[in-house]
């Protein structure tokens with residue numbers, strides 16, 4: 046709470062990136078959104094035309110009704126009014142029908158697209174665990190920022206294009222009656238539809254730019270304050286944390302108030318513009334000797350047209366408020382929106398060949414590399430452990446392999462193809478497993494497991510859970526597989542949570558299984574048993590990259606790589622490494638003595 050969790054991510058390792066952990070900024074988020082909207086363009090175009098037809102029907106209704114009323118005052122023969130009477134009825138009915146179909150078509154198109162965008166955002170967050178660290182912020186991205194994409198289309202682009210189209214038609218129609226009046230109308234429409242929206246945008250831009258990050262920060266506060274409540278209380282820091290969150294909330298209220306006040310002022314200006322334009326049009330028409338009835342038509346038509354153009358003020362205001370959220374979604378999707386390399390067969394879950402060649406990762410320019418010239422060959426079926434002191438670069442290696450961190454130098458290939466050539470959603474089928482701080486969802490045991498392999502049957506669930514050492518516990522629960530595990534697995538012990546996450550990884554069974562500290566939180570005896578059963582449960586031909594701080598249970602692995610400060614300092618099999626002087630032997634002797642002591646003292 047007092048300090049945000051350390052941000053991380055591939056951005057820090059790429060020269061084009063912004064702050065580490067934050068996706069790179071995109072120059073035009075709207076362009077990214079439009080690219081995402083491309084498959085739905087025909088539906089959106091249909092919605093835009095329907096919106097324009099609705100507005101046009103409204104404008105025509107006002108003009109025709111005015112003509113009808115003013116003409117009727119002169120008591121003409123009824124047959125002269127029949128067409129207008131029918132037109133008024135038809136326009137009144139069609140406006141309602143058109144509005145309904147426009148809403149239906151617009152929402153249909155946008156909701157289809159949003160489903161797609163949400164899935165992409167979720168897949169990107171899921172595939173880049175380092176971005177997921179800020180769960181409150183991530184949640185805000187998923188909820189409000191994706192809604193910004195929806196609002197950009199429904200509340201900005203569709204109404205704005207409809208308003209522009211109808212304004213042009215209105216000026217054209219007025220020009221048929223009086224070019225001078227049409228000129229006055231055009232000026233009024235330009236003020237209402239261009240100058241006022243630009244003014245509203247300029248006045249609200251700064252406040253709006255502050256709004257989305259502030260909402261994100263408040264979401265992080267909410268998560269930190271609830272999840273970290275016990276720790277904050279233990280350190281007597283609750284008051285301080287609440288104060289900081291309160292300060293942000295008050296700032297948010299001030300900004301919202303300022304935006305609302307500016308909005309009201311611009312709305313008032315809009316009403317003024319509407320009245321002035323109508324007056325100018327009437328004067329111009331009178332000066333041009335236009336018939337009295339048509340002057341009335343022009344006056345009321347002007348009021349209706351300006352009101353339609355004023356929708357652009359709302360659209361402009363919405364747009365500024367949406368920009369920050371749009372930028373974040375666009376930046377997040379920037380990499381995944383890029384089309385995948387074509388021509389290759391999709392990657393499957395079967396055996397794969399992985400190669401690291403001279404891989405160097407640096408999180409920040411000028412910082413020491415987290416991985417430094419790392420080489421490794423992981424052919425199908427090979428099991429390799431990576432060990433080393435804290436901060437040696439082990440988790441970074443896992444992050445590189447799962448595609449969430451990109452190397453600054455060197456190359457990682459899967460079946461001979463660079464990892465970055467795979468689509469965001471494609472890689473997890475081939476490479477995955479148990480990453481650091483695996484997330485357990487507030488759902489049942491079954492639902493948490495099925496995330497690994499949707500559609501798995503009960504035997505498969507039982508096999509994976511047994512290998513992780515959790516099956517007995519599941520069977521003891523009154524609700525069995527349907528036991529709810531609580532928020533972040535809060536109703537489980539640390540060890541049970543870890544076993545559940547491990548079972549999920551085993552059920553997913555990717556061809557390259559990455560296990561980052563799979564036995565963390567288990568006592569030494571349980572850790573040995575779980576590691577042995579996990580390795581035994583891995584299908585033949587599937588390779589394993591095991592990251593571990595414990596050196597026990599590694600005797601059967603094909604290779605052990607010792608990392609220190611990002612460099613490989615030792616590599617070989619367990620027996621070779623314990624025989625040679627170095628970090629591995631020292632650590633092995635220390636851990637062995639400590640665990641023997643623990644086992645001896647156990648009741």
Ligand SMILES: Nc1ncnc2c1ncn2[C@@H]1O[C@H](COP(=O)(O)OP(=O)(O)OP(=O)(O)O)[C@@H](O)[C@H]1O
Pocket residue numbers: 051052053054057065175408409414415433434435436437438439440441442594
């Ligand atoms: N997201 C990040 N942003 C900046 N630096 C990072 C990030 N993640 C790791 N590092 C740095 O990279 C180095 C390697 O970290 P890494 O987490 O890979 O080590 P590790 O061997 O897994 O450590 P541990 O055993 O403690 O988990 C460390 O110096 C760490 O501070």
